[in-house]
Amino acid sequence: MRTGSSSSSSWRWQLSRAMRLSLRWFRRCRLQRGGRGGATERRIGGRLLELWSYSRLLLTSLHFNSLTNADTLLDCAFEPVYWIVDNVTRWFGVVFVCLVTLLTTSVVVIVYLFVLPTILSTYPSYWVAWHLSCGHWLLTMVVFHYYKATTTSPGHPPKDKIHIPSVSICKKCITPKPPRTHHCSICNACVLKMDHHCPWLNNCVGHFNQRYFFSFCLYMTLGCFYCSVSSKALFLEAYGAIERYYQTPPPTDIYIETTAQKSIIFLWVLTSTVTVALGGLTLWHSILISRAETSVERHINHKETKRLQEKGKVFKNPYHHGTMNNWKLLLGVEERRHWVTRVLLPSSHLPNEDGIMWDFSFTRTDPMAI
Secondary structure (H helix, E strand, C coil): CHHHHHHHHHHHHHHHHHHHHHHHHHHHHCCCCCCCCHHHHHHHHHHHHHHHHHHHHHHHHHHCCCCCCHHHHHHHHCHHHHHHHHHHHHHHHHHHHHHHHHHHHHHHHHHHHHHHHHHHHHCCHHHHHHHHHHHHHHHHHHHHHHHHHHHCCCCCCCCCCCCCCCCEECCCCCCEECCCCEEECCCCEEECCCCEEECCCCEEECCCCHHHHHHHHHHHHHHHHHHHHHCHHHHHHHHHHHHHHCCCCCCCCCCCCCHHHHHHHHHHHHHHHHHHHHHHHHHHHHHHHHCCCCHHHHHHHHHHHHHHHHCCCCCCCCCCCCHHHHHHHHHCCCCCCHHHHHHHCCCCCCCCCCCCCCCCCCCCCCCCCC
């Protein structure tokens, strides 16, 4: 009963306050008599300006919050747009995963049907053995790392632990955020060491699957480059045959365009395009890994560097342990043999750190001196 009476009295007080402010506003609307000509016009203009300022103050006083600013209001205004984009991206993620699977399968089928028979009948036995070994090794690494990148959780802050290191509070989850943790609006969750949300994986790239993502990009680039180089001669032959076939009038000594020619052209164009596009992405992430940064931290550190430069100070990334050590930490290399067992062969080992507690460079001894 006390709660109901207090809530009703609160509503009554708010209503009476709004009525008093409205009455005061109407009283100010009444122009005082006196003065003629230009003085009256100036007085009317000043009164209108005063009424406009008072109206803005009245409106602000009804919804003022010291924790909000213009950015918060813009976020609220564009919230429906964000919701549509997030849901569309989440739905398109499934389509992109199916597209990657379909295109990769088509490349493998074309290689087995049209490229491999040419290699077997043209090259000597040692080159055939090399092509079979290299091609199947690249295919295994691509399939393994893509599967692990799409199915492995990037990592989320634990909800059952109370005492965890945090640098801020997530405005969406209303939970503590550990260092290097950011909120993904598409996954609707905080991600440990978040890099970005990849629609081609339909998953976030974070602490526990960043190695799988980078390895997939690297081996897919190498695999496409291998297919592009291996099928170049067949591509030139097929393209020349089709070009001569469509001459006017068509020559009589040329065989008719076949499915094999179209498949070879499709294979070469697709693999060459992916090599250039994905190769650029792989190179960019290699630079980020060498600097111990994620895509999100790249923008944050850039702004922080400019801010400190204006004050005559130098920004130092606390997670940067040196280029080689950064690569060892990402790949999980602790011994020399791990370069083979964990980098050149499929491996499901976990990262060395848990994504919550981070070892800063200014307190770290020289790690894994290999």
